[in-house]
Amino acid sequence: MDAEIASELGRCASCVIRREGLCGALKQDELLQFRRIANRRKFEPGENILQSDDDPDFFAAVISGVVKLTKVLFDGRQQVVDLLLPVDCLGQVFGRRSSYYAQAATQVELCCFPYSGFEQMLEEFPDLKHRFLEQTLDDLDSARDWMVLLGRKTAEERVASLLLMLATRTAITGTAHNGSSRPVALDLHLKRHEIADFLGLTYETVCRQFTALKNKGLIQQPSRRRFSVPDTEALAKAAG
Amino acid sequence: MDAEIASELGRCASCVIRREGLCGALKQDELLQFRRIANRRKFEPGENILQSDDDPDFFAAVISGVVKLTKVLFDGRQQVVDLLLPVDCLGQVFGRRSSYYAQAATQVELCCFPYSGFEQMLEEFPDLKHRFLEQTLDDLDSARDWMVLLGRKTAEERVASLLLMLATRTAITGTAHNGSSRPVALDLHLKRHEIADFLGLTYETVCRQFTALKNKGLIQQPSRRRFSVPDTEALAKAAG
DNA sequence: CGAGACATTGAGTAGGTTCAAAGACCGTGG
DNA sequence: CCACGGTCTTTGAACCTACTCAATGTCTCG
Numbered sequence: 001m002d003a004e005i006a007s008e009l010g011r012c013a014s015c016v017i018r019r020e021g022l023c024g025a026l027k028q029d030e031l032l033q034f035r036r037i038a039n040r041r042k043f044e045p046g047e048n049i050l051q052s053d054d055d056p057d058f059f060a061a062v063i064s065g066v067v068k069l070t071k072v073l074f075d076g077r078q079q080v081v082d083l084l085l086p087v088d089c090l091g092q093v094f095g096r097r098s099s100y101y102a103q104a105a106t107q108v109e110l111c112c113f114p115y116s117g118f119e120q121m122l123e124e125f126p127d128l129k130h131r132f133l134e135q136t137l138d139d140l141d142s143a144r145d146w147m148v149l150l151g152r153k154t155a156e157e158r159v160a161s162l163l164l165m166l167a168t169r170t171a172i173t174g175t176a177h178n179g180s181s182r183p184v185a186l187d188l189h190l191k192r193h194e195i196a197d198f199l200g201l202t203y204e205t206v207c208r209q210f211t212a213l214k215n216k217g218l219i220q221q222p223s224r225r226r227f228s229v230p231d232t233e234a235l236a237k238a239a240g
Numbered sequence: 241m242d243a244e245i246a247s248e249l250g251r252c253a254s255c256v257i258r259r260e261g262l263c264g265a266l267k268q269d270e271l272l273q274f275r276r277i278a279n280r281r282k283f284e285p286g287e288n289i290l291q292s293d294d295d296p297d298f299f300a301a302v303i304s305g306v307v308k309l310t311k312v313l314f315d316g317r318q319q320v321v322d323l324l325l326p327v328d329c330l331g332q333v334f335g336r337r338s339s340y341y342a343q344a345a346t347q348v349e350l351c352c353f354p355y356s357g358f359e360q361m362l363e364e365f366p367d368l369k370h371r372f373l374e375q376t377l378d379d380l381d382s383a384r385d386w387m388v389l390l391g392r393k394t395a396e397e398r399v400a401s402l403l404l405m406l407a408t409r410t411a412i413t414g415t416a417h418n419g420s421s422r423p424v425a426l427d428l429h430l431k432r433h434e435i436a437d438f439l440g441l442t443y444e445t446v447c448r449q450f451t452a453l454k455n456k457g458l459i460q461q462p463s464r465r466r467f468s469v470p471d472t473e474a475l476a477k478a479a480g
Numbered sequence: 481c482g483a484g485a486c487a488t489t490g491a492g493t494a495g496g497t498t499c500a501a502a503g504a505c506c507g508t509g510g
Numbered sequence: 511c512c513a514c515g516g517t518c519t520t521t522g523a524a525c526c527t528a529c530t531c532a533a534t535g536t537c538t539c540g
Contacts, residue, residue: 071388073480079391081384094374098381126366133373134334140376141338143383144321148311150390151319151440155528192487200391205528207488224487224537240313395496432519445496447520464505464519481540488535497527503520510513 011040017061017111021087025131034125037117043104050090050102058112059091065108066189070101070197080198082143083190085169089135093119106189150200153240158199159209160239163188163219167229185228213238251280257301257351261327265371274368277357283344290330290342298352299331305348306429310341310437320438322383323430325409329375333359346429390440393480398439399449400479403428403459407469425468453478 012035017023026034040063043049049067050056067084081100084090090102090110113121122129149161167184188195192203199206213219218235220228229235252275257263266274280303283289289307290296307324321340324330330342330350353361362369389401407424428435432443439446453459458475460468469475 071384073388073392075480077392079388081387093377096377096381098385100384129369129373133369133376136373136376136380137333137336140380140383141336143380143387144311144340145338147321147383147387147390148313148319150387151437152313152317191485197391202529203487204489204530208528211488240315240317431517442497443519444498444521448496451520483540484538486535486537488533490533491531493528493530495527495529496525498525499523501520501522503518505518506516508514508516510511 010035015111016063016086021061022089022128022131022135023061025127026125030125030128034113034121034128037113037121038111041110041112043108043110045104045106047104047108048101049104049108049110050100053099056092056097056115058114059089059093059118060110060112061089062086063109063111066105067108067110068101068103068105068190068194068198070103071099072101078197079200080194081146082139083198089132091115091118093122105194155199155201155205156209156212157238157240158201159195159206160213160218160235162195162199163213163227163229164232164235164239167232167235183228183230184232185226188225188227250275255351256303256326261301262329262368262371262375263301265367266365270365270368274353274361274365277353277361278351281350281352283348283350285344285346287344287348288341289344289348289350290340293339296332296337296355298354299329299333299358300350300352301329302326303349303351306345307348307350308341308343308345308430308434308438310343311339312341318437319440320434321386322379323438329372331355331358333362345434395439395441395445396449396452397478397480398441399435399446400453400458400475402435402439403453403467403469404472404475404479407472407475423468423470424472425466428465428467 012018012023012031015023018031023031023034041060043065049060062084064086067088067090068080069082069084069090070078070080072078082088083105084102092098092100122132149158153161163186166186166188170186190198192206196203196206201209210219210221213235214221216238217230218238220230222228252258252263252271255263258271263271263274281300283305289300302324304326307328307330308320309322309324309330310318310320312318322328323345324342332338332340362372389398393401403426406426406428410426430438432446436443436446441449450459450461454461456478457470458478460470462468
């Protein structure tokens with residue numbers, strides 16, 4: 001019986017969302033129900049996941065890859081309002097209807113839930129709802145941190161902040177986070193232009209700040225999209 | 241019996257929070273319980289409500305007045321990350337601990353709940369939790385709208401956006417919101433300096449943009465802190 | 481290898497900041 | 511009631527950071 005459940009759980013058993021995300025809030029039999037309304041979808045870099053005016057027909061969690069959440073002004077000016085990494089969620093709930101665009105920045109795998117089904121599960125499983133609330137509160141906190149960046153930081157501080165944020169969120173290398181700073185390497189999948197839209201700058205300025213940080217020895221850049229941070233603390237200081 | 245309850249409900253019966261805020265999610269007997277842990281507090285303009293590093297010992301809802309929620313950089317640069325008007329909430333839940341400062345911008349009356357008691361009520365009354373989730377989602381949406389403003393809008397658009405936001409949120413005059421634009425008057429309680437910290441500008445720039453908008457006829461300014469918007473649509477266009 | 485997309489660097493410009501001075505408002509006290 | 515002081519606001523002039531426009535360089539993929 002247990003084996004049967006385990007096999008039916010299948011890919012859920014080894015999924016990040018189960019380990020660290022929303023699904024972590026579910027008991028095995030709840031997960032089984034939840035799984036029934038879920039289906040995975042893959043997206044190629046640059047592909048649109050949600051358009052502003054779509055009837056947003058699904059809610060989703062990121063399994064792998066990076067999703068840009070952007071807002072657009074009437075004349076085309078863009079602002080990336082969030083970068084979604086694995087475990088993060090995307091989609092509007094409870095009839096909210098602000099206009100976001102979601103776009104795959106890398107190859108992306110999502111676990112998608114039809115809209116109504118997801119809301120129903122939220123009602124049925126209080127722990128799921130609680131987890132969702134916690135994630136939303138975290139999102140709010142980081143949105144506000146970003147407001148400080150956009151409103152008050154210099155170009156160099158912004159770029160440093162982004163690198164720092166990515167370094168702490170996607171620590172690829174053996175980062176034991178022993179308090180002190182240890183070199184961290186990271187792949188930056190975003191184009192300069194996308195970075196600029198996230199930081200409220202132009203891509204030329206982003207470039208210049210990268211070279212500035214390189215010259216100061218705060219980062220190294222083995223290849224165009226690969227960075228390493230020799231001293232996290234120093235970078236944090238440069239980030240404000 | 242009903243009369244007894246009603247009298248015990250006292251000021252809750254006529255409170256905004258009950259009508260339009262969190263408490264609207266409660267049944268009468270639940271409200272009675274909730275009320276027991278609540279107490280009202282008043283603050284004078286400029287008074288600190290929460291400091292970053294306080295043990296934040298209460299959660300609160302705004303009954304009247306305006307509260308600034310700000311974040312501060314190491315060297316004193318400030319960013320207002322939210323303006324709390326009546327019905328809005330303030331305070332960290334579930335052990336979150338980002339550093340905000342909350343300051344009364346006007347005379348403020350809050351309904352305060354001790355921290356742990358509030359969390360307990362959230363668990364006990366699912367509708368309350370649901371309402372709280374909805375408010376948090378709304379906060380997230382508006383934080384992201386503000387990110388667009390801070391990252392991509394010009395000084396004039398920012399000022400116009402603020403006025404528009406306040407005009408729609410605190411429609412004082414007989415605004416029947418009949419779709420078309422009707423003149424709206426509003427009291428702007430914030431100092432130029434505070435506005436600047438909300439818009440990511442300096443107060444001098446805010447001043448200049450006010451006069452620019454005045455010259456374009458988009459706003460009138462009978463007194464220093466009183467504004468009126470003759471044509472909301474036009475202002476919206478100027479706000480992007 | 482060549483074409484296209486992306487990144488880097490340079491030079492000139494502009495929107496917003498900084499520094500500075502003058503003007504308006506408000507409460508207090510003579 | 512008016513004068514006074516402090517705070518807040520407005521306006522001006524110089525400056526600077528980041529933007530714009532433009533050219534060159536580099537990666538990638540057919």
